[in-house]
Amino acid sequence: MEKVDILSLDLSELEDILSANGEKKFRAKQIFQWLHVKRVFDFDKMTDISIQLRHRLKEIFCINGLFVQKRLESHIDNTVKYLYRLHDGNFVETVLMEYSYGHSICVSTQVGCKMGCRFCASAIAGYVRSLEPSEILMQVYETERDAGVRVSGIVLMGIGEPLDNYDNVLKFLRLVSDKNGNDLSLRHVSLSTCGIVPKIYQLAEEKLQLTLCISLHSPDNDKRSEIMPVNRTYNIDELIKACRYYIDRTGRRITFEYAVINDVNSSDEDADRLAALLRGINCHVNLIPVNKVKERDYKTARSGVAEFAKRLGRRGINATVRRTLGSDIEAACGQLRRDAAEQSRNGGADA
Numbered sequence: 001m002e003k004v005d006i007l008s009l010d011l012s013e014l015e016d017i018l019s020a021n022g023e024k025k026f027r028a029k030q031i032f033q034w035l036h037v038k039r040v041f042d043f044d045k046m047t048d049i050s051i052q053l054r055h056r057l058k059e060i061f062c063i064n065g066l067f068v069q070k071r072l073e074s075h076i077d078n079t080v081k082y083l084y085r086l087h088d089g090n091f092v093e094t095v096l097m098e099y100s101y102g103h104s105i106c107v108s109t110q111v112g113c114k115m116g117c118r119f120c121a122s123a124i125a126g127y128v129r130s131l132e133p134s135e136i137l138m139q140v141y142e143t144e145r146d147a148g149v150r151v152s153g154i155v156l157m158g159i160g161e162p163l164d165n166y167d168n169v170l171k172f173l174r175l176v177s178d179k180n181g182n183d184l185s186l187r188h189v190s191l192s193t194c195g196i197v198p199k200i201y202q203l204a205e206e207k208l209q210l211t212l213c214i215s216l217h218s219p220d221n222d223k224r225s226e227i228m229p230v231n232r233t234y235n236i237d238e239l240i241k242a243c244r245y246y247i248d249r250t251g252r253r254i255t256f257e258y259a260v261i262n263d264v265n266s267s268d269e270d271a272d273r274l275a276a277l278l279r280g281i282n283c284h285v286n287l288i289p290v291n292k293v294k295e296r297d298y299k300t301a302r303s304g305v306a307e308f309a310k311r312l313g314r315r316g317i318n319a320t321v322r323r324t325l326g327s328d329i330e331a332a333c334g335q336l337r338r339d340a341a342e343q344s345r346n347g348g349a350d351a
């Protein structure tokens with residue numbers, strides 16, 4: 001019988017499995033806290049559980065760990081980037097960032113990505129599979145352990161499209177915010193999507209307190225379709241309609257992400273069209289100087305981003321420029337995994 005991935009279970013599921021195996025329900029809470037509060041991932045170390053039950057737990061459950069394959073520390077700003085190896089040999093990336101108010105972590109939701117955004121390194125390395133809730137969660141737990149910190153915020157902006165792994169991402173959100181476990185308020189979580197419209201409607205009904213971020217990157221359908229193929233399925237009008245619905249339903253402000261790319265989406269006309277598109281929407285624009293990806297020659301002029309922000313501001317749109325972190329360690333998502341995947345294809349053992 002295949003073992004159950006215990007870190008992907010919520011408390012009630014754990015209770016059900018224990019009851020079905022003739023165990024007392026209250027044991028579930030004890031075990032849940034060993035895992036999610038004490039972060040003990042070895043049944044033998046759960047000392048207030050009888051040896052007999054520990055033995056039984058090992059028969060029923062598995063605890064899927066992550067292994068640090070590579071760890072890069074920025075000398076500029078203390079950003080740490082992890083390449084994690086999963087139990088099946090695949091790789092994902094996680095980035096730990098330091099801010100004045102604490103630490104924030106950027107987690108991956110899939111091994112690779114199907115969305116094919118032109119400027120993104122994750123698309124170049126190809127899609128393999130979605131992550132389990134436990135694999136998203138363990139990026140947080142393992143990074144906290146390795147770095148000796150407790151993160152105060154999580155962004156789902158690593159490799160993958162979170163809304164293309166909807167059920168597992170939702171489960172992760174419930175686990176990470178569970179009062180009996182990790183207990184992080186979803187107000188400190190941001191979920192970024194390229195714009196899978198039906199899933200935005202579905203997410204609106206969950207009424208979560210998280211911040212929804214939309215990767216917009218152009219106010220023009222032709223241009224957006226060119227750099228983000230998802231726009232051919234869900235165009236800008238449909239996307240903005242879904243965003244308006246989301247804001248109405250949840251009462252939460254949306255963040256629009258916009259990577260400013262020279263000669264692609266950085267003109268005054270782009271700024272004016274963006275401002276017109278977003279007028280009257282309860283939102284915030286986060287401008288991102290485009291991260292260099294070696295396969296592409298997209299560039300940003302830093303001064304151009306500031307000008308773009310000012311122009312939006314003059315048109316009543318609140319915009320900030322994202323700080324560039326970890327510029328000396330390829331912190332843009334997907335770059336380490338792409339290199340590791342390339343090396344193993346070429347027969348190199350060491351990623």
Ligand code: SAH
Pocket residue numbers: 115117119120121156157158159160161162192193194195213214215257259288289290291292293332333
């Ligand atoms: N799939 C999700 C989340 C992962 S990407 C999404 O598309 O939103 C997280 C953010 O980084 C997105 O806004 C994405 O468009 C942006 N991004 C990807 N590659 C980038 C690059 N080279 N430079 C700047 N931003 C990039």
